[in-house]
Each structure stands twice: as C-alpha cells, then as structure tokens.
Amino acid sequence: MSRRRVSLRQELPLLVWLVFVWGALWQNFTPGNLLFGAVLAVLVARMFYLPPVELSGRFSILQAIPFALQFLVKVAAASFQVFYLAVARGPKVTNAVVAVPLRSHSDLMVTATGHVISLIPGSLVVEVDRSTSTLYIHALNVRNPDDVVKFRRSVREAEAGLIRIMGTEEELAALKQEVDA
Amino acid sequence: MMQLVLVITAATLSLAAAGAIVRIAVGPSLLDRVLAADVLLAILGAALCIDMAVNRHLNNLMLVVAVSVIGFIGSVTVARFVADRREQPSDS
Amino acid sequence: MTPDTTLDTVIDAVSAVFMVVGAAMSLGAAIGLLRFPDLMSRMHAATKPQVLGLFLLLAAVGLQLRTWWVWPVLLLAWIFQLLTVPVSAHMVGRAGYRTKHLHRELLSTDELEAVVQKAAAKDTAASDAEDDDDSA
Incomplete structure (x- = not known):
C-alpha cells in the first residue's frame, strides 16, 4: 500500500480525542477503560484511514482558554442581540453579504474561522473561495459601509485569535508584524 | 421552585413550537420549511434537556444527540438536493 | 439530598435561570422565524x-445532577452540536x-454577487441554460 505514513505526533490529537469520546460515552474514566479505548482508537485510526488534517504542530492552551471564554461571551451577546432584532426590528432588518479575505491559506484555519463565525448568531458563511481563502459572509443588521468595515474587522479578529492558538510560526510572525505596524 | 420553572419553560417551548409549526405551514419555500423543521427539532431537544434537568436523570442524552444529528442530516440532504436541482444558472 | 445547605439552593437557582433563558x-x-423577511x-x-x-440547558442538567462524570458527556453532546450546526x-x-x-433589496452590500455573475457567465457560455424560474 502506498499510503503516506502518518507520524504518531500528527495523529496524537485525534487519538486523544477518540479516547476522550470513549470515556465520556461510557461515563467511566478508570485507567482500564481508557486503555481499552486507546487500543480501539489506534485500531480505528489505522483501519478507517482518512487524509490527515495538517496541524501546525503547536497549540497554545494559554491562548485557547481566554479565546473560548470570549467566544462564549460573544455567542451570548449576539444571541440576545438577534433576539432583540427579531422582536424590535423584525421585517425591516437590513443585511449584507461581505467578502472577508483571510490571512491564512491553510484549510484547517479557514474551516475553523468559518465555524466560529457561523456559530456566533448574526453571521453565516455563504460561500468559500478556497484559492484566495476568502469567506463570503451573510451578516444580519449591516446597514452602511461603516458597519461592513466593523464586521470585517471582527471576523479578522476571530481569525487572529485562532492563529494565536494553533497557527503556524509564519502566520504568527505575519500577525505580529501586522499588529506592530 | 422546579415546578415553577417547569411550567414557565413548558409554556415558552410550546409557544416556540407553535411559531415553528406556523412557519412550516406558511413558509413560502422548501428551504424555509426545512429550517423551521430544524428549529422544531431543536425545541424538542431543549424539552428533553429540561426533562433531564428537572427529574435529574440522564436517559435522554443520547436521544438529544440523535435528534440533533437527524436535524443535521435532514437539512444537509435537502439543501444539497435543492442546490443540485437548480444547478443550471437561471440568471444570465 | 440534604436540603440544609445554601449551596444547594444557589445551584438550583442558577440552573433554573439557565433553563428559563435556554427556553x-x-x-x-x-x-425570528416568523418576523424576519427572508430566508437568510x-x-x-x-x-x-x-x-x-x-x-445553557446542558449546563443546567450538569448542575442538577451534581456528579462530575456527566460533564464530559454533556461537553461531547455540545461539541457535536458545534461541529454540525455551521455545516x-x-x-x-x-x-x-x-x-x-435572497431578497436583494434587503441587502446593503453584496460582495458575492459580482463573483457569482462572473462564474454564471462562464457557465452559460458553455451550456445554454433553460430559464428555470424559482417556483418553490
């Protein structure tokens, strides 16, 4: 078989995730159960081979926790805002489809940013241009070019947060340069 | 207190379900109806969660996951079908 | 269940608030479904x-059950949801x-339209598209 070997390091996040799912489903985190889960995880990862997700190899937990909290706060705030819009503005709401060019060109980064943006109510990815890594996002309550600029900035901020968590070194350097400038 | 919460949430969810059903009935297009059905499923999941929280058991959890997966598969399939059927660009 | 602790009532109150807000x-x-003007x-x-x-509802379940081992399952259920909803x-x-x-009159900006038009123009050149009006 001519499939490319995946290094254990690259596969490790997937295996840890599978073991966690196993433990959570059994609601049992004893070492024996986890060990059996790990054996199953390796078996599953070997037998049902998928193209490996290209991780950058770094993951900063220190950045991830504040990002997750910030994400929750944003989701909550946006949920109430959409609630308010539904009740108060209703049929008179104005939207826009905004093109947001992203910095990163890796598929994982574009997907993650799209997910984060879609999960926050009030914005929704309509189309993705993979070659230029541009997201076309439908946003609620965008009335004028000012709002468009503001919205685009918020999307790029979300991407910056994700780059700080798990971007490659080059992306991180580019981001730092942009902030300094 | 839990009884009061149960009454309030039951009333809220019933109203929400009624709204979703109205949208399913009225909805001008197929996608509107799919979306409303999805919301109806989410409301069902919410009701199952509230039942678990009030009665302190965990029997419905897999049902909640299954319901959300059904909603996901359903809306993706219909969206795919609708998009395929009209793949030919109708605008020029 | 010992009803003597105040912690218990606090947890109850928090989960009650979570449930009401979640509903x-x-x-x-x-x-929103009833009042917003278009599909998007x-x-x-x-x-x-x-x-x-x-x-909020899963957090309420976790708070009510008061055991630590339910949290991973609840987290799992939520993460599945997070992964499927955007898709x-x-x-x-x-x-x-x-x-x-899409009701274009409701949009203040549409930066995708030009791209779609360009792609559609390329497509119509290749195959003559019938006028398939939206009847759904």
Whole structure:
C-alpha cells in the first residue's frame, strides 16, 4: 500500500480525542477503560484511514482558554442581540453579504474561522473561495459601509485569535508584524 | 421552585413550537420549511434537556444527540438536493 | 439530598435561570422565524437555540445532577452540536443564495454577487441554460 505514513505526533490529537469520546460515552474514566479505548482508537485510526488534517504542530492552551471564554461571551451577546432584532426590528432588518479575505491559506484555519463565525448568531458563511481563502459572509443588521468595515474587522479578529492558538510560526510572525505596524 | 420553572419553560417551548409549526405551514419555500423543521427539532431537544434537568436523570442524552444529528442530516440532504436541482444558472 | 445547605439552593437557582433563558432562546428563534423577511435572516435566528440554548440547558442538567462524570458527556453532546450546526447552516444558506431566495433589496452590500455573475457567465457560455424560474 502506498499510503503516506502518518507520524504518531500528527495523529496524537485525534487519538486523544477518540479516547476522550470513549470515556465520556461510557461515563467511566478508570485507567482500564481508557486503555481499552486507546487500543480501539489506534485500531480505528489505522483501519478507517482518512487524509490527515495538517496541524501546525503547536497549540497554545494559554491562548485557547481566554479565546473560548470570549467566544462564549460573544455567542451570548449576539444571541440576545438577534433576539432583540427579531422582536424590535423584525421585517425591516437590513443585511449584507461581505467578502472577508483571510490571512491564512491553510484549510484547517479557514474551516475553523468559518465555524466560529457561523456559530456566533448574526453571521453565516455563504460561500468559500478556497484559492484566495476568502469567506463570503451573510451578516444580519449591516446597514452602511461603516458597519461592513466593523464586521470585517471582527471576523479578522476571530481569525487572529485562532492563529494565536494553533497557527503556524509564519502566520504568527505575519500577525505580529501586522499588529506592530 | 422546579415546578415553577417547569411550567414557565413548558409554556415558552410550546409557544416556540407553535411559531415553528406556523412557519412550516406558511413558509413560502422548501428551504424555509426545512429550517423551521430544524428549529422544531431543536425545541424538542431543549424539552428533553429540561426533562433531564428537572427529574435529574440522564436517559435522554443520547436521544438529544440523535435528534440533533437527524436535524443535521435532514437539512444537509435537502439543501444539497435543492442546490443540485437548480444547478443550471437561471440568471444570465 | 440534604436540603440544609445554601449551596444547594444557589445551584438550583442558577440552573433554573439557565433553563428559563435556554427556553427563551427557542422562543427567540421562533419569533425570528416568523418576523424576519427572508430566508437568510431567518437562518440567523435558527442557529441561536442550537448553540447558546443547548449550552445553557446542558449546563443546567450538569448542575442538577451534581456528579462530575456527566460533564464530559454533556461537553461531547455540545461539541457535536458545534461541529454540525455551521455545516448545515452553510449548506442551507448556500442553497438559499443560489436559488435566489435572497431578497436583494434587503441587502446593503453584496460582495458575492459580482463573483457569482462572473462564474454564471462562464457557465452559460458553455451550456445554454433553460430559464428555470424559482417556483418553490
């Protein structure tokens, strides 16, 4: 078989995730159960081979926790805002489809940013241009070019947060340069 | 207190379900109806969660996951079908 | 269950608030479905109970059960939701945009239209498209 070997390091996040799912489903985190889960995880990862997700190899937990909290706060705030819009503005709401060019060109980064943006109510990815890594996002309550600029900035901020968590070194350097400038 | 919460949430969810059903009935297009059905499923999941929280058991959890997966598969399939059927660009 | 602790009542109160707000999110989605003018705006309302509402309700379940081992399962249920909701929202939104469910007069800007027009022009050159009006 001519499939490319995946290094254990690259596969490790997937295996840890599978073991966690196993433990959570059994609601049992004893070492024996986890060990059996790990054996199953390796078996599953070997037998049902998928193209490996290209991780950058770094993951900063220190950045991830504040990002997750910030994400929750944003989701909550946006949920109430959409609630308010539904009740108060209703049929008179104005939207826009905004093109947001992203910095990163890796598929994982574009997907993650799209997910984060879609999960926050009030914005929704309509189309993705993979070659230029541009997201076309439908946003609620965008009335004028000012709002468009503001919205685009918020999307790029979300991407910056994700780059700080798990971007490659080059992306991180580019981001730092942009902030300094 | 839990009884009061149960009454309030039951009333809220019933109203929400009624709204979703109205949208399913009225909805001008197929996608509107799919979306409303999805919301109806989410409301069902919410009701199952509230039942678990009030009665302190965990029997419905897999049902909640299954319901959300059904909603996901359903809306993706219909969206795919609708998009395929009209793949030919109708605008020029 | 010993009813003597105040902690118990606090946890009860917090989970009660979570449940009421979580249910209110579903109501908000229904109001949004009824009041927003076009498919795309309704989609925004629809994703709401599935993300924040489910989070609040699952947290209420976790608080009520008062055992640590339910939290991983609840987290798992929520993460599955987080992974699937944007995908289905994107699929429906994309289909909605393509089938002209979009009300253009409601948009203040549309930066995708030019791109789509260009791609459509390329397509019509290749194959003569019949005029397939939206009848759904």
